[in-house]
Amino acid sequence: MKRMLAPSILSADFKVLGEQIRTTSENGAEYLHFDVMDGMFVPSISFGMPVLKSIQGVSSQVMDVHLMVMDPIRYVEAFHEAGADFLTVHLEACEDIQAALDKIHAYGMKAGVSIKPATPVESLLPILDQVEMFLIMSVEPGFGGQAFIPESLDKIKTLRAMLDEKGLNANIEVDGGIYHSNVKDVLDAGANVIVAGSAVFKGSIGENVNGFMEILRAY
Numbered sequence: 001m002k003r004m005l006a007p008s009i010l011s012a013d014f015k016v017l018g019e020q021i022r023t024t025s026e027n028g029a030e031y032l033h034f035d036v037m038d039g040m041f042v043p044s045i046s047f048g049m050p051v052l053k054s055i056q057g058v059s060s061q062v063m064d065v066h067l068m069v070m071d072p073i074r075y076v077e078a079f080h081e082a083g084a085d086f087l088t089v090h091l092e093a094c095e096d097i098q099a100a101l102d103k104i105h106a107y108g109m110k111a112g113v114s115i116k117p118a119t120p121v122e123s124l125l126p127i128l129d130q131v132e133m134f135l136i137m138s139v140e141p142g143f144g145g146q147a148f149i150p151e152s153l154d155k156i157k158t159l160r161a162m163l164d165e166k167g168l169n170a171n172i173e174v175d176g177g178i179y180h181s182n183v184k185d186v187l188d189a190g191a192n193v194i195v196a197g198s199a200v201f202k203g204s205i206g207e208n209v210n211g212f213m214e215i216l217r218a219y
């Protein structure tokens with residue numbers, strides 16, 4: 001499976017957001033991770049449809065939208081309109097996950113399902129063949145800059161084994177506390193899409209992205 005980097009713009013400098021997105025793209029990051037927070041499902045509030053709409057056309061990156069919002073089915077159409085390619089919802093935030101997945105697909109987007117650190121990976125079994133990307137949170141959602149939770153590696157391994165057993169090749173994306181120093185452990189566990197916020201946007205963006213791309217390409 002192709003290994004991709006998905007810089008999380010939550011850690012970007014919003015005074016120069018377009019310029020920073022372009023730098024991540026020019027240095028090889030194929031996805032752009034867009035962290036939507038509602039202040040209910042997670043304590044923070046970040047940004048939403050108007051910002052996603054405003055960055056359309058800045059790069060040709062895959063818009064990887066991570067909804068950390070309650071009852072996300074309410075926003076499927078709006079994020080489709082704003083330019084989402086992947087729309088990822090939290091299992092814990094959906095009354096009816098099947099209905100959410102059906103609506104995401106009905107609007108022509110790829111569906112992602114995310115689980116928080118405390119949610120067992122086995123809870124994904126009923127929807128294993130209906131999702132294009134699983135997002136394993138390796139930090140408690142809500143903030144950038146947190147430390148990677150090591151127990152996440154077992155969840156990634158278990159999920160990859162569950163998918164392999166059924167001959168499914170969905171993306172496994174991992175999100176939170178990933179740096180050049182620990183990204184290989186995440187890849188070894190079976191992930192193929194790497195989210196990085198602080199590790200990309202703090203310091204030299206070009207060098208940070210290149211550092212990840214070297215590791216991903218050599219893997």
Ligand code: DX5
Pocket residue numbers: 008010011033035066068139140141142143144145146175176177178195196197198199
């Ligand atoms: C946290 C977000 C993550 C976060 C990653 O709730 O889902 O995408 O921005 O940031 P870092 O890479 O700094 O942990």
Ligand code: ZN
Pocket residue numbers: 008033034035066175195
């Ligand atoms: Zn995220």
